[in-house]
Structure formats: structure tokens, C-alpha cells
Amino acid sequence: MLGTPVISSRPRWSVSRIKFTDWRTPVDNPEPRAQYLNVVLRQIERTSLRIPRFQRHFVWTERDVLELLGSIQKGYPIGSVLTWKVDVSDDYFAGYREIPFPAAEDSVTSFEVILDGAQRLSSLFGCLRNSAADPIYEVYYDVHSKDFSHKSSLRSIEPWHIPMDSLFDSRRFLEVQSRISDLDDSDELLPRALELYSTFQDYQIPIIALSNAVLEDVVEVFRRVNSSGTPLSSVDFVRALTWRSSFDLEETFEEFAERYQATPLEGLTEDFLIRCLAITSGLSIDSRDIVQLKKLSNRAQGLASEVVAMRSALDKMAVFLDRFNITSMREVPYEIQRLLLFGIMHFDVNVSAEKIESWFWRSTFAEEHQSKPESYVTRSMREMQKGNVAPVLEVRKPIEFDLFASRPRRVGSAVTTGFDLLLRKSHPRSLLSGKPVSSFEGMHGILFSRSMLEREDGHATNTGLLANLVLLNAEDAAEWRRLQEFSTVADLFNVCQDSTGEAEAIWLSQGLRKPSDESPMDLLRQRSEELLNRVMP
Structure with a gap:
């Protein structure tokens, strides 16, 4: 839904949090100010507010742009903008990002660069002053539905569709009013159009400027501050x-x-x-x-x-x-x-x-x-x-050899990633057909069901334990699930042996010995130790 704040309304940072205690000249106290949106847009037009080239390119989606406009229309805060006051003589920047911003004017010798808020200000300037720069900025407000839409999503442009770049162009907005006044329900729609106009004209953006700051200071500010949105x-x-x-x-x-x-x-x-x-x-x-x-x-x-x-x-x-x-x-x-x-x-x-x-x-x-x-x-x-690598290669934490029998699969964890690499290194084969199986394309099957993994204390354990997972190709996976309904793991081993004649080698490729009389958990512990011994003898 539109109207959800794009940026958290909590303060980006407080003055008291920024302290510099080294030998450099202290940064002047940040200068917070609330500026009307139309003033900010004029600053951008005059190129006294710029986006330095080291800033990221515009990465927002159409949805992000619409939600930003919706936040302003509902009067929600969109977060503060952090800038850095610099002079041309500072010689920090060899260029500035354009589109939708205008090219920098050489005659402007003192200006502010945007450190945090470039995506928001790019969206606002593009939609309200330079919609021709990119289709993502061509946005209309439907005074019937009270929704924002991109031009590309509209079947046709109707009189009740207000182009957002008319809100700061008096002549064009008068034309919009004229078209709406010809509609049968103009008494209802005109007040909505005027309310939209007033809301954007009266909207203020908090801007916090850093003065007397060198690049090291600015980096330190961002190191200490957790900024929401898309921070630098x-x-x-x-x-x-x-x-x-x-x-x-x-x-x-x-x-x-x-x-x-x-x-x-x-x-x-x-x-x-x-x-x-x-x-x-x-x-x-x-x-x-x-x-x-x-x-x-x-x-x-x-x-x-x-x-x-x-x-x-x-x-x-x-x-x-x-x-x-x-x-x-x-x-x-x-x-x-x-x-x-x-x-x-x-x-x-x-x-x-x-x-x-x-x-x-x-x-x-x-x-x-x-x-x-x-x-x-x-x-x-x-x-x-200094040539001393021994301390770097020292591993102090212990490794239990039943590790894979006690850890469930959790994508992204170090142990799970290592387990996948270890299986891949072993060149696994699918446990029924013996065909090579890729860890990318293979499907996970389980050795034991929850009831079969009942612990000594009477509680069932997680079937997603790493040592309980095996790799199967698609054909074997379907057959594995069917056979498991009435077969033991030993039975599955025998099915592989009957069809291939080399079940021991196939199962060993995934760290599994021929099942015997051991309990399910014992077999998983044995498998864990077998796999770990391959890389940590």
C-alpha cells in the first residue's frame, strides 16, 4: 500500500553521538534545518545541492518511488538528509551524478553534496521537476482512487490523472484544475487536487549539514551511525x-x-x-x-x-x-x-x-x-x-566428530556450507542408481524418519540433521520416498546392490557404510566421523 514510510521516522543520528578526539580540527556542530520541498528542488536546479560521483547509481524500484510519494501525500516523515558543505577549492570531487539532477554549474563555488538521501532526492526531483529524465519518474496521481501510478501502467491519461511534475509549475497546475472542473464530479475532485498541491508545497524535509569536515571525518560519521534506508x-x-x-x-x-x-x-x-x-x-x-x-x-x-x-x-x-x-x-x-x-x-x-x-x-x-x-x-x-603463519592457521575451538549427527541443516551456516562442500569433494553418487549427482541439482532425501530417530530420552529428533540427509537424483528421489514407506535403510542398500552390484562404493561416496545392526543415531554418528576423517585425519 502507498503511504507506508519509506524511511524510518526515528532520527538518523544525534549531534551528541558524534565526537572526534584525534588531532584534527573538530567538525563544526551539525546544522539541522527544515526546508520546504520547493526550496530543496530549487537548490538542486541551481546545482547548489549535488550528488557526488562516488555515490551509487539510482537503484530504487518503481514501487520505492511510489511509496515515497505516498508517504509525503499522507504527511509521513521520510527521514532526514545528510549533506556535506564543501567549496570548489576543496578539490574532493572530479564530477557529479546527473540524471535526473542537472549538470553542475561551474559558477557555483560553494555547495553541499548529498551523503545520505540521494535516492530520495533523486526520486523527488525526477518526479516533480524532471520527469522526462527517465520513465520511472513519470508518475500520476488519480484523484478518484487517491493512488499514485506510473504512466506505463495506465491504459490512458484521463482528466482526473494529475501529473506529479505539475505540482511545482503554476501554469500547468491551472490547466489540470481546468480539466478537472469540466468533470461531473468536479465538486468532489477539485478539493482533492488542491489538497495534494498544498501538501507537497508545504512539505518540509529535515536536512543536516556537516561543516568544516574532511573526508576522514565523514567516514568516521558513517562508521558510527546506523542509517536506515540505503546508507553509504x-x-x-x-x-x-x-x-x-x-x-x-x-x-x-x-x-x-x-x-x-x-x-x-x-x-x-x-x-x-x-x-x-x-x-x-x-x-x-x-x-x-x-x-x-x-x-x-x-x-x-x-x-x-x-x-x-x-x-x-x-x-x-x-x-x-x-x-x-x-x-x-x-x-x-x-x-x-x-x-x-x-x-x-x-x-x-x-x-x-x-x-x-x-x-x-x-x-x-x-x-x-x-x-x-x-x-x-x-x-x-x-x-x-613477518613470515609467521602458524598463529593464523591455529584453530583453538574443538570439533566433535558427531558434529553432523547433532546439527540440523541451516542454509548459510558455516557447518552446513562445509558439509555441502565436503559431499561435493567426495563426488557423490545417487544411492539407488549409482549415477553421479550434483549438489546443485540433487535432491535431499532422509535416511530415517522422525519416529526411527527416537532418542534415548524418548524424544524424537530433527530429521533435518546433516548426517540424515543424502543426495539423490530426481528419479531416485521419487523411488526413495516410495520405498521408504515399507523398507529399512538396509533394504534400500540391498535395492542399490541388486541394481548396480556396487552398493558399498556408491554409499561410501556419501560417507555411508553398509548398514548392519547399529541404531539409527549410531549410524549417523559413524557417517559424521567418516566424512570428517576425510578432511581432518
Whole structure:
């Protein structure tokens, strides 16, 4: 429904939360002000309010735009806008985003750049002042239904459809009123049109401006503030750092994304790449340290050598991860694991691939890197830079060998991801036909039903335990479910043996020995130990 606030009405941040205690000149107290929407639109037209190029492109959907307009029409708050007062002499920006905003006027020497709120202000300026910029901004208000719609969704434009870009154009709005007054129900519709006009004319937007702030201060503000909506990240600010050199960070990231498609590094995030760039530049991954990339980017060669080193380490990392049959970065459970692997490749530490692989499995199943701070990565990088990799590969948390018999499948968890990789590494075969089965296309079947998994204490356990799940192709999955209604696991093993003659090898591909007299839970524990022993002997 329209009218739901797009942005939370709680304050974005409070002045008291922002304190700077280092050697830099303190930032002036932020200047909050409430400005009428028409004043904000005029500022944008005069280009005294701009979107810097390091800001993300317009990413809102048609629904987002309509909900924003609906929020204003109902008088809901849409959240504050955070800006940064700068002068041309500050030389921070090499360009500004246009469409729907106008091109920056060179004659305007003092202006504000939008740090938080670019999506909202782009939507408002596009819909109310520059709808020709993109069809997403061509919005009409139906005074009959009191709904907003995009032009593309309307069969025809009727007299009761008010183009939103007429609300701040007096002549056009008079024409709208004239058309509505010719309708039979004009007595009812004209007041609605005037109410819409008044609501948008009288609407105020809270704007908070940072003054006397350098880029490091602005990064620190965003590090400390949790902003709703679509907030900026350190990636956006590092883009700003590099616009002044010949090095274009955005193009570099696009090149990496293309380079590593269909490799284990597919899906690299910009945040990860920023941290990798910091590592090759000899910096920590803390956002307060990353801004030091600015100094390096201003060198004659910019960050060219750091990018070359980064590419080399990523290439090695892709080759290494291929041994796990990993298809994308999402399958490396922890961001810390990814960064440590990058560091190992970058610093070229003296350690065998087998030891790194063992560390990967152990740290995954021990959930070693859960909730570890960024400072841990920084310390680890320092150790590797000195050639000391032993502390990095140390796994302190214990791993129980019945792990898979006690953990239910939970998509996205480290143990579940590791279990899937382990099965994939084992080249599983479907348990009835023996045909190879992919973990991507295979279907999960269960070994034991809930009643069969009754515990010693009399309570049934979860049938979704990892060790209770097997991979089957589509044909086998249907037959497996049918046979399970009247067959034991031993019976299913025998069906496989009768049809293939190699049931032991087929079932062992998924860590299952030939069933005997053991209880269901004992068999699951045995399977868990069998699988873990393959990578952690």
C-alpha cells in the first residue's frame, strides 16, 4: 500500500553521538534545518545541492518511488538528509551524478553534496521537476482512487490523472484544475487536487549539514551511525578518495567482477575488494585506516602497483579454492577466512597447500571465525608479513566428530556450507542408481524418519540433521520416498546392490557404510566421523 514510510521516522543520528578526539580540527556542530520541498528542488536546479560521483547509481524500484510519494501525500516523515558543505577549492570531487539532477554549474563555488538521501532526492526531483529524465519518474496521481501510478501502467491519461511534475509549475497546475472542473464530479475532485498541491508545497524535509569536515571525518560519521534506508559504506568513500587520480576504483572493480566470473571468486563484494586493496597497500582493514588510500592514490602512479599485487593474490586464491570445487565466494563461510586466504596468497608465506586446506576445513567446522573482530585480521596480516603463519592457521575451538549427527541443516551456516562442500569433494553418487549427482541439482532425501530417530530420552529428533540427509537424483528421489514407506535403510542398500552390484562404493561416496545392526543415531554418528576423517585425519 502507498503511504507506508519509506524511511524510518526515528532520527538518523544525534549531534551528541558524534565526537572526534584525534588531532584534527573538530567538525563544526551539525546544522539541522527544515526546508520546504520547493526550496530543496530549487537548490538542486541551481546545482547548489549535488550528488557526488562516488555515490551509487539510482537503484530504487518503481514501487520505492511510489511509496515515497505516498508517504509525503499522507504527511509521513521520510527521514532526514545528510549533506556535506564543501567549496570548489576543496578539490574532493572530479564530477557529479546527473540524471535526473542537472549538470553542475561551474559558477557555483560553494555547495553541499548529498551523503545520505540521494535516492530520495533523486526520486523527488525526477518526479516533480524532471520527469522526462527517465520513465520511472513519470508518475500520476488519480484523484478518484487517491493512488499514485506510473504512466506505463495506465491504459490512458484521463482528466482526473494529475501529473506529479505539475505540482511545482503554476501554469500547468491551472490547466489540470481546468480539466478537472469540466468533470461531473468536479465538486468532489477539485478539493482533492488542491489538497495534494498544498501538501507537497508545504512539505518540509529535515536536512543536516556537516561543516568544516574532511573526508576522514565523514567516514568516521558513517562508521558510527546506523542509517536506515540505503546508507553509504566505506566503499563509496574510497571511491571519492580515488577520483582525484588516474586510478578509477569503480572501473577496477568492474574488471575484477568480469575477470572472476565462473571461478571460485565469482560474487566478490566491493567491501571485500576494498579490504584487499588496503592489505596490499600495507594498511589495516579498519575504515579509519582505509581512508589513508587517499595519499597513495595521489602519487604519480596512483594505486597501480597495489592493484597488480591484488590481482596476483586473487588469481592464486582462485586456483587454491578450486581444489574444494567452490563455485562462488558465498561458499567460503566467513569473510575473515576470505581475507586470511587473500593475505596468505599476497604475502606468499611458506606453507603447503595441504596445511592451508586442513586449516580451511577445521576453521569451518569449528566455527572458529564466528564474531571475531577486524583487529584479529589486522594482527594476522602483521604476522604473515613477518613470515609467521602458524598463529593464523591455529584453530583453538574443538570439533566433535558427531558434529553432523547433532546439527540440523541451516542454509548459510558455516557447518552446513562445509558439509555441502565436503559431499561435493567426495563426488557423490545417487544411492539407488549409482549415477553421479550434483549438489546443485540433487535432491535431499532422509535416511530415517522422525519416529526411527527416537532418542534415548524418548524424544524424537530433527530429521533435518546433516548426517540424515543424502543426495539423490530426481528419479531416485521419487523411488526413495516410495520405498521408504515399507523398507529399512538396509533394504534400500540391498535395492542399490541388486541394481548396480556396487552398493558399498556408491554409499561410501556419501560417507555411508553398509548398514548392519547399529541404531539409527549410531549410524549417523559413524557417517559424521567418516566424512570428517576425510578432511581432518
